[in-house]
Amino acid sequence: METTKRNQMLSMMTVGLKLLLICALVAGVVSFVYTLTYDQYERNKQATRNEAIGRVFGLEAPVCEELSAEKNATVWRVDSNGETVGYCVDVITAGFGGDLELMVGYTAEGSILGVQVIAHSETPGLGERVKEDSFLSQFEGLTGNLTLGEDVDALSGATISSRAVTDGVNLATAALESALQTKGGAAE
Secondary structure (H helix, E strand, O other): OHHHHHHHHHHHHHHHHHHHHHHHHHHHHHHHHHHHHHHHHHHHHHHHHHHHHHHHHOOOOOEEEEEEEOOOEEEEEEEEOOEEEEEEEEEEEEOOOOEEEEEEEEEOOOOEEEEEEEEOOOOOOOHHHHHOHHHHHHHOOOOOOOOEOOOEOOOOOOHHHHHHHHHHHHHHHHHHHHHHHHOOOOOO
């Protein structure tokens, strides 16, 4: 009887030790792959950001200076030929299907120049329509805090996604205003 309990205990310890070794091996492989791919991931992320800024401003190679970085919003000043042409804010907001990442461009005077959807996980066929120019072009030229249904028309069947974009633009506007106040100036 005593031997059986001891054998069971040794068997359980052996299984536990094997599981521990497997977990340690998997964690090591994941850490190695993360370290190996992190730099390329960051380069891809920066290229996507620069492409979005370029589309908003119509520039091939925008020169950007980071003004501020918060949890869900990063503000850049965009220069061309040594002059400030505007500002861009990369913002993350909650959509219907998960996070929605937007790039909101502003003129040097502070009105919205354009909005680009960088990443989303909205419902295919409905919520993903927020990335279409017909919806995003509504924001162009607007200023201040925007209201869905008054300043911006929601997409039929995608009200939550439409609200998420509007909320993201409002968050971007607040982040820009905060960054400009912190830097000691207003939109040029």
